[in-house]
């Protein structure tokens with residue numbers, strides 16, 4: 001069986017990797033579009049405190065979180081040692097125990113349901129969060145949980161791509177277009193070449209609607225621009241810092257290797273593919289972030305990344321086959337939580353394409369559902 005995957009973000013890279021494990025001949029095509037979300041994404045993996053509390057999302061996210069460490073270990077075992085995924089814990093900050101009480105209750109609800117991945121939960125008195133994240137305002141209280149992870153999406157994506165290539169997947173650069181015969185997709189065209197396939201997985205993130213539009217198919221996904229600031233602090237072990245999870249504020253921070261701290265992010269719906277950091281976007285991120293962490297005021301402003309979240313009309317993934325078209329599987333719409341969901345959704349896409357029953361029931365995410 002031959003499968004073409006269009007898009008080598010975290011979802012497509014994972015689909016390609018898992019297809020090789022299922023013994024499929026794989027072509028993976030990517031055009032390195034400016035604003036690919038996986039490069040810009042922050043990397044918070046903490047669905048217990050997501051903005052979205054839709055039970056369909058929560059079920060999928062829990063399975064995705066359970067799968068992450070297993071996949072990270074598998075990549076390490078295959079020699080991918082630069083994959084940067086770690087269970088660093090998370091902190092929600094606020095001004096008083098009263099303000100933080102709903103957060104504690106929400107986490108306890110998951111624990112009562114037996115979801116142990118939330119980890120240990122502890123209420124921190126004013127001043128204590130700063131002991132864990134030294135740049136914070138000393139007047140902040142907090143809730144600490146051990147079950148939050150953070151990932152460098154780009155390192156995970158590269159690990160998956162390398163492992164897929166080692167297992168025989170072929171990676172091509174260029175912009176792919178779907179080719180149809182009757183009501184079936186029969187392959188893709190890229191760089192004036194036609195690659196015939198038994199099935200095509202569209203994992204082209206925010207660009208997925210464009211691909212399907214050429215076949216007169218509608219897909220309810222749009223780009224939502226996110227601007228995220230990368231700061232550098234003087235010599236510090238930033239990679240072990242807990243994630244400052246956005247719950248009471250919409251803004252967050254997380255540390256990575258090489259003294260880097262990410263502060264994010266804007267959520268600009270209706271942005272189109274306008275790939276520009278803007279003065280207003282960066283100002284807002286810094287204003288909100290520095291209010292929580294004034295200790296970062298003297299950090300070096302290293303970089304601003306811009307990415308397009310693939311947002312579906314109802315905020316839930318767009319996943320599965322289309323009733324109207326054979327040979328096509330869509331794996332996108334991962335929105336704000338694509339670095340959390342992407343590796344697992346890639347596994348599900350691979351399973352679906354080869355005719356296996358996916359490890360999670362995804363029928364509620366059908367890409368042609370009414371939105």
Ligand SMILES: Cc1cc2nc3c(=O)[nH]c(=O)nc-3n(C[C@H](O)[C@H](O)[C@H](O)COP(=O)(O)OP(=O)(O)OC[C@H]3O[C@@H](n4cnc5c(N)ncnc54)[C@H](O)[C@@H]3O)c2cc1C
Pocket residue numbers: 006007008009010011012029030031032033034035036037038039040041042043044045153174175176177203204205206207208211225226227228264265266306307308309310331332333334335336337338339340341342
């Ligand atoms: C600022 C920001 C912060 C975020 N923070 C988090 C977070 O903390 N936690 C979390 O879980 N998620 C987060 N996300 C969301 C997450 O980054 C995305 O949902 C996820 O990366 C989407 O992955 P993807 O593979 O679907 O898309 P992408 O990574 O965008 O990949 C799509 C790929 O398809 C390629 N492509 C498009 N069209 C074609 C074509 N015709 N032919 C060939 N190639 C094509 C593009 O070049 C691109 O490489 C964040 C996103 C942003 C922007």
